[in-house]
Amino acid sequence: xxxxxxxxxxxxxxxxxxxxxxxxxxxxxxxxxxxxxxxxxxxxxxxxxxxxxxxxxxxxxxxxxxxxxxxxxxxxxxxxxxxxxxxxxxxxxxxxxxxxxxxxxxxxxxxxxxxxxxxxxxxxxxxxxxxxxxxxxxxxxxxxxxxxxxxxxxxxxxxxxxxxxxxxxxxxxxxxxxxxxxxxxxxxxxxxxxxx
Numbered sequence: 517x518x519x520x521x522x523x524x525x526x527x528x529x530x531x532x533x534x535x536x537x538x539x540x541x542x543x544x545x546x547x548x549x550x551x552x553x554x555x556x557x558x559x560x561x562x563x564x565x566x567x568x569x570x571x572x573x574x575x576x577x578x579x580x581x582x583x584x585x586x587x588x589x590x591x592x593x594x595x596x597x598x599x600x601x602x603x604x605x606x607x608x609x610x611x612x613x614x615x616x617x618x619x620x621x622x623x624x625x626x627x628x629x630x631x632x633x634x635x636x637x638x639x640x641x642x643x644x645x646x647x648x649x650x651x652x653x654x655x656x657x658x659x660x661x662x663x664x665x666x667x668x669x670x671x672x673x674x675x676x677x678x679x680x681x682x683x684x685x686x687x688x689x690x691x692x693x694x695x696x697x698x699x700x701x702x703x704x705x706x707x708x709x710x711x712x
Contacts, residue, residue, distance in 0.1 A: 524632060540561075544571055544601055552593060552638060553712060554594050556596045558576075571597055599652075641673050649675070666706070676703060
């Protein structure tokens with residue numbers, strides 16, 4: 517499994533399936549255990565991930581790490597990746613601001629995601645946010661209606677949809693952030709319980 521993932525990663529680094537590779541620093545492949553029963557799927561790398569070449573190492577990654585620590589889960593035991601492997605952004609001065617990938621970009625990258633999942637064959641996928649959920653489900657997703665429950669009637673793997681950790685950081689005040697974080701931790705707790 518690990519050797520298969522290494523082979524896929526080598527191929528991803530030269531991906532030209534959509535135009536996003538032109539502006540990104542590099543493709544960001546998944547990381548973690550190839551034997552993980554749970555795959556955490558985000559939308560795309562952010563600015564810090566694009567520069568580091570690793571998924572979830574910026575502010576959203578710190579929220580995810582905190583939640584995993586709270587649940588007693590070693591991040592290295594989980595496989596973490598993104599639906600889109602290159603950072604899509606627009607420049608504002610010296611800053612590179614996240615721009616949501618479009619349907620074409622998500623579909624073009626689905627090739628890589630399918631290969632990653634096939635190499636790991638997880639018991640459950642946690643879709644972190646709407647884009648990740650839509651990439652897996654192939655349809656529009658209303659996060660408030662889909663989150664927090666395991667869905668087994670979609671594709672090859674059970675899916676649990678939850679919020680993206682970056683959404684917690686964007687909450688308007690401390691109370692809202694605390695409530696959203698608690699719900700996020702509860703969603704992850706259910707995912708690990710269901711995955712066994």
